[in-house]
Amino acid sequence: MKLIIALIFCAFFYYAQLFIYRKFWNKSFFVDINFAKTVVREGDHNQLIEVITNDKILPLPMVQIKFAITKSFIFKSYDNSAITDQYYRNDYYSIMPYRRITRTYDFTSSKRGYYRMKGMDVICKDLFLSGMCIKSYKHEAAVCVLPARVLLEEFTIKARELFGEIVDRYNRNEDPFEYAGIREYRSYDPMNRINWKASAKVSQLRVNKFNTTFTQRVVIAINMECHIKWHEEDFAEEQIRLAATFADYFIQSHIPVALYSNGCDILTGKLVEVEAGADISHLRNIEIALARIKDNTGAGSFINIIDESLKNKTYDRTDYIIISNYRKNDLVELYKKIKSENIGVTWIIPEYGVVTPQITKQGDSGIIKWTVKNAN
């Protein structure tokens, strides 16, 4: 019976290696996929880093990693991948005992948003490439792509004057007890404002700066609902870019900025709302809130949001900047209502160049059309 013993011997070793691989392939085996930077801006470069570690003596001759990520990330090449609703990636590795392989892909973030990679599948085969062992890993890796900035120089002079007026108004009525720093001397500065010690240090005249006496804020309100559904996404993205640009502009001028929108946060599902603030970290908060806007809850909720905001009398002065392609009667009425209460309000209407909104022809300098470049 030695032949049968020999055959059993052979079968034993074959199935033993199959068993060993099925049982132990994922022990001390780690897969980590993350991004080099978790916060980038639209158009910035980033890196996708895959780290596979085999911290055991069992070699893994064939390991396949499958995961999906947004197709808005533009990679250098699309080998080993398929793009449909998402970018599906298929990577193969051969990893020996006690080795770690780190693979880095460069990509460009083409669209703002908050992108998560929720999980990945790992497939391993045994020595004879016959048995297949599959495991799904839950993995949270996320990157926040902040909206790009638009060039304020592309606005009309009239529009820039409006924004400048807001900044200028803020800088009047200084409070001598609210020290805000030192700046260069200008010809209109009184002599009693000169900081002689600072001037002596830099050999140039320097004056003290003071914060304003009254509280002021700028409210940037974005309406994610569009006038018509055609190219809604383009307008929504442009509105978000405008909001980020304005927030940056006003915060740099030390004016508190608040953000309201009828868009929902992709993580919490709540309406995007950021209270007023004026420091650099606040700007980052606003940009992240803008990046995380996903859906919109309709024009009705936008009007309610503005109405609620108008009830807030905490601030001595509030200037509203409404960014909305939607321009139906209910919003027009709201605009007129705000204006009638002597509250500073500017309405930016992003629209394609060929379209001229009727409301902009009414001669109201507070309503400005912003030309959106047609992607097609």
Add this chain to the structure above:
Amino acid sequence: MRTDKYLYVAEWLNNFMIVLLYYIVVEFFYAWAQVDITYWAFLLVAIIVTYSYLCRVYIHNLIIYVILQIVFAGGIILLPMDIVLKVTGVVVGGILFFCNLMFWKTEGVRSFISLNISGVIIPFLIFLQASFSGNFSLLKTAYISGVSYTSLFLIKSYLNNCIKFMSDVQNNKNVPLDDMFKYNGRIVFPFIISVTIGMFLIRVEGLADSLMKLIKNGFDFISQLMRRLIIFIISLLPSMEVSENAVSGETDYSNLVMSKPVPSWLIALLSAIEKVISVVTIMILVYIFLKALFEFVKKYFLRKGYDKVMIDYDDHVDINEKVRHKRKNKIIHFFEGGNENLQIRRIYKQKVEKMRKNGYRLEKFHTPSERLENIHEIKYENIPEGFDELTHNYESVRYSRTILNK
């Protein structure tokens, strides 16, 4: 192309398996007819099977095929061979001829059918029959055929799986096929060879006895050495009389003579010492052998040659490096295991590690509170029970002088 090469090799392994089966059947019939077989029969069968394979693959016209077969059969008959061999050739050729006629009707790849492992039943049955009839020659051939068939089947399966894998990944360009098959081949082929050798060794008569004899001889040899060494050391003691050879300047261990009869307890003691030293020496030799084997495996498979390699491809960069471990001072941990503070720290570490393995993204710059906040913020699903309190306790014991009781 690698796929073609593997396909080619797998095809010819399959053909060889067919030759083995045909040959063992031929030898069976020879044994049944009580005719002596020569190894020319193997060569003849191999030629006929190869010819049949080539006809299947390259001849597409049935009439040409029939003519070629007739010519081939005529050639076999006319060759100056033993009549039995001629008959064998004609019969095997005839069987393959009719099989090919059936094959001609079917569409598809023109080749022999790929054999399964179940084909080993033929040599197995012949082996059984030879065992009962006591035909040693047939027994040996059936055994060799069966083992060879199995080994060839393993190699063929591996190659077929490689071909299948290559066709699965053909749309993916950056698959490291070369590395995969190189590393895998270095493990698979020695594995198959070892299993084959093992299968052959099972049949070796008295293998176990030979092994035991080898070990016993080794043990006796070392014991002899130890005995001679001990006697030599004893001979250096002053009470020993020295032989004439020693006076003249030469020392011969075997001529040492004790001044008094050796007491039995001394002999027993010396025997015990000799055995202990022999056993320890064998253990040291075995340890050295295993360590050398381990170092060889480590160097060969664990690629100790390099620690880090970076390869820049068109669209990505790969860094392949060795995993390094810090030595853990297990002795200290063993003695300090009873400390409650350390227990809390250990438990916290284990919980966090478990969460990491379950998909939670661990940030090294997080403090424990920030980590807890992050877990609640992202609504992580598998939060361990009581983790909030554990975090609070961990912070107390880790960053303050708080000593918690049970």
